[in-house]
Amino acid sequence: MPIHPGMVEDLAAGTRDLYAQTEERLLGIIARQLAAGLDAPGWAERKLAAVQALRAASQAVVDEAGKAVTLDVFEAVAEAYNTGHRAAVAELGALSDDGRRLVDDVTPNAQAVDRLAEQTATLLTDRHRSILRTVEDGYRDVVAQVTATPLLGTGTRRHATQDAMRAWADRGITSFTDRAGRRWQLTSYAEMAVRTSVGRAATEAHARTLTDAGIDLVIVSDAPRECPLCRPWEGKVLSLAGPDGRHTVDVEHAIEDGRMVRVDVAGSLDEARRAGFQHPNCRHSTSAYTPGITRLETPDSDPSGYEAGQRQREIERHIRRYKNRAAAAVDPEAKRQANAKVRQWQGAMRDHLDAHPGLRRLRHREQPGASNLPEPRRPATPEQVDAARVWSGDDRSVRAMTDDQLAAAERSGLLDQRARDRIAAEADRRDLDDLLDRAVPGGRLADDLTGFSDDELGRLLAHADTSDALRIAGELDRRDLAARLPDVRTDLVHLSDDQLAARVREAIEHGTDDVSVLAAEAHRRDLLAAYFPNGTLAADLSQVGDDALAWCMQYANDEELLRIATEMDRRDAVPLPPPAATGDAVADLLADRDALADAMGNAPDPEGWGALADDAAWAQELAAAIAADAARGVTAETARQVTxxxxxxxxxxxxxxxxxxxxxxxxxxxxxxxxxxxxxxxxxxxxxxxxxxxxxxxxxxxxxxxxxxxxxxxxxxxxxxxxxxxxxxxxxxxxxxxxxxx
Structure with missing residues (x-):
């Protein structure tokens, strides 16, 4: 994702608050020291004698602030560097969970982070040397002003003290002028320094990460109400490591191998920064330029919008100034006048915004204090973050997300139909990968296909060769055959093992089905897996019981039925005489017929065997047939006569x-x-x-x-x-x- 300094400026709020608290504590120490014995004689002498105690108390506050500021600056710069690093990684492809933890736990390029943080901390703490001198000099000035006011007859000592403290509070505990002639309060200067440092850290981490990934070209965004310093660079392609000045480079197309694309480069990123690009409060971002994919658009120049924005900043400064005066007023009239000015400038703000609809009122910038930073934003929920990754990322981003993260993105309610379709496509891809892992481990179709549903077997057909497709077709045929059997539930035959297990759990918890029927279906599948490995009848039937062999017959093909019959004959073998070989074909045939009749005894006609469901009925029918033959006078000899x-x-x-x-x-x-x-x-x-x-x-x-x-x-x-x-x-x-x- 693109990065600009404004994205991390709120990290400077901690340093600002530290200096604001320091200033408040120092002012409190001074105020308490001045207020003690304010109406007593010899006040000025006692106050000047207390300078040493004031210096000691101030020194303790400044030392404490120095330690806290150093720690805060290092933490803010490190976090800004990580933010820039993550933004660059998001452009290259979404971070995995392990990668994100690594980025969060280990500061990338620690030397660069330490260098930026050390520079900023040194810049700020060097100013601490002037704090004690400023406190002492200001304290003496207040004592002198308060002492002179009653002598001149212009007011009381109390009123003079309040006026002097108000003026000191307005200009800040410490103020100095930089080499450009600008006058700074310590809190404002500290905030500006840290904002600049964290902005540099974020943009430098972003650029360094892209460079490490082999990306040298970035494109500058088109920000609204751009300033004159940044306007020349809007929409331009810059080089991260290339030379300064305009030049043209030939780079390979991002998705077409061997195709070269000519790109006009406006200069280097360092050159643009030296010219003022990405200054403090700049909203211009840089993002990776993808040759042949990224489209260059003509930026919209808005000089009038910039002027209008600067006018809004001026009005905000007036509002803050008079709010400060109202807070420091010591009499009702002064407070009323200051509030009237606040309302006057707020009216000017409304008129200005009405004249420029593109501007937005930022009330936090109208509040008193050295900072005009907004309140910390409420952190995004994990669901919102996941939804943003789906909505704004590419296919690799979605592929890097876990199932739970994709589900959280769906629950967020922030996705459009395109994003939901991407999740559905990714879910379908994962289901297929999971199916292939289970059904084709190591590139070979699984031996047991009974645990897969009809839909899963149908999807496998598109990825199977001819032999595997025949096995899948055979499994589907067996299911169609099983669905016609009397003791098999049609709606259960076509389920996968997981779906059948879900049915069982639901039946146990809610009583939605007969658990015994579901168990019978699971047992049927176990028998198929045991007796029909690889979808064909087991090679060795010697250990299969008679009942199991009879059960296998309902799923066997013609060739397998012959094997089952051969195994049954082997178990129930009847000794037969050798085939007749008299040389007379008819005599031999009749002799073999008689031998078979002797071996079968009084067994019923084979055409009626299917009706003999139990042995008791068979025995009764056999006894009745023997009795009927005896009644007709049929003997063994006459029974063998050929009709x-x-x-x-x-x-x-x-x-x-x-x-x-x-x-x-x-x-x-x-x-x-x-x-x-x-x-x-x-x-x-x-x-x-x-x-x-x-x-x-x-x-x-x-x-x-x-x-x-x-x-x-x-x-x-x-x-x-x-x-x-x-x-x-x-x-x-x-x-x-x-x-x-x-």
């Missing part, structure tokens, strides 16, 4: 077995070239008319059929059931004819 319908169903299995066996034996050479080009399915060769099969079959397959045979459906049914089929003889003749053609 025509069963034979037709078994024929598909026969065709598939034959095709797999031929494909294995012939290395896949089943179709001839013409059939391959036509795109015929190889399985069609093993059923249907022989003329079509032999027209499409390869020579190798024809040879294989000669050895292993080829049955049509009619032939298979006849052989499986033992019942003659009308079409079986024709099929055998056709097969024989095609074999003979070879």
């Amino acid at each position: 025509r319908a069963e034979a037709r169903a078994m024929y598909d299995e026969y065709v598939y077995r034959q095709m797999l066996a031929a494909e294995h034996d012939l290395n896949g050479y089943l179709l001839n070239k013409k059939a391959q080009v036509a795109g015929h399915n190889p399985i069609s060769l093993f059923s249907g008319p022989a003329r079509i099969a032999y027209a499409r079959a390869s020579d190798e397959l024809k040879e294989w059929w000669a050895t292993h045979g080829r049955l049509t459906q009619a032939e298979f049914i006849e052989k499986a059931t033992g019942q003659t089929q009308r079409w079986a003889a024709g099929a055998r003749k056709a097969e024989s004819d095609h074999q003979n053609k070879r």
Whole structure:
């Protein structure tokens, strides 16, 4: 932020108050010494004899003031230097919390601070040597004036004493004339000296900090009612370290690499200060000039405004003078006349302000005393400071603020929509960074995605590669599947773990939900994380219980279902005889069927397994089926007889077995070239008319059929059931004819 000396001038108030108190104490000592025995004879002799006691008392006050002033000046200069330093850092980018604490605890460039403070303290304390002499000389003058007044017949001793003390109070306990011929009171001079010193400290710290950051160019502000000394420098670009005089420099553009910008420089900052720029009470500030970004505007010159401001200062001085006279008046008439003059000049002030609407009345400057500084401003609240950082800073400023500071800025009520949008954008950026830190630690998608909400997974898709996107899509599919299950709450499936935990806390505190249902959802997620790491079924299922395996089936895909079934078969393995290998395909198929029937015993038809929800119902149904078979006279032998319908169903299995066996034996050479080009399915060769099969079959397959045979459906049914089929003889003749053609 820009800095000008006026921003730290209130730091001089402490020194001013110290000297005002010193002056008040010295005047009190003198007044009490003069008032003692005022009406007694020999008053003048006794007063002159008391000069030694007066000097000792005054010496103690001055020594005490010297120590206090030195400490106050060092503290004020250090604080001013810090203020300038922080202002420069704010221009470069907002301070972090650690950086701000460092600036507050450690005075930057302590040598420069000590030098400025030492100069100011020495300048002030050197004046202390004249205080004792002034007190003693003034005391003697008062005694002489009071002694002469009754002798001349112009008044009483008491009245003369009051007039002399009033005059002394008006001109101050100590006054001197500088080399420019200006007459100063000690309080006014001390305040001016400290104001100048703290202003220099602030502006020097600002310039030094920018220089350390590699910034050499600053721009002068356009202040209202500028004085003739500062007017030539308004709106000009100055160099912090460059040479005096006008010159042109080429600097790189602030945001475009390689692009050079030509800048006209009016001179150096030191040159401007030597010419009177940033004098005491100056309101011109300097701020960093950003090449290619900062716009140079023509300043508005206001000489008449300056004259009007100077006239206002003159009126204020008249008001203060007559208020002092009213306070020091010893009779009612003098007080009435002084108050009348106060009102007269206050009227002149109102007329002057009406004629110049741009001026503002500063009533603190009309109060009696050496200072015209305003009352200390009420310090800004932390919320106001945070709001100012958001409102006036850049994106880096907002990024450097904590979540609590951003929330405080929102609560302040000082932000416009643009500033609120910046906070919202920063909050969104932090949420995304936090999400990526949790979901993609080390650049790798987390193994467990169950703890993230649907919205979070949706945001992750924009930052995921193809494999990670498939995992996220799989997790979302599982949630859609879970939402359709009877015991799962749809509104809970899509929440993140944090949101679910918040629901639990709210349910416990306010009874807004069923805690057991929320706990069941958390347990469901734990099971998914345990049994589906990385979104896929665990590689080792040997340690997973039967109930857990059954639970996993509702979230498994086809491949995972086969793995679960294989694991269940492994656990419930039934010893089966080896596959039949008699050389007759139909006999082998029937033998394997009978072996499976023996292994299954009286188990229900597999098509009805899904309805068997509990073992008790299954046992009852099995017992009823066995009893019904016995009542119909069905034995084990008769139950194994193959019906025509069963034979037709078994024929598909026969065709598939034959095709797999031929494909294995012939290395896949089943179709001839013409059939391959036509795109015929190889399985069609093993059923249907022989003329079509032999027209499409390869020579190798024809040879294989000669050895292993080829049955049509009619032939298979006849052989499986033992019942003659009308079409079986024709099929055998056709097969024989095609074999003979070879």
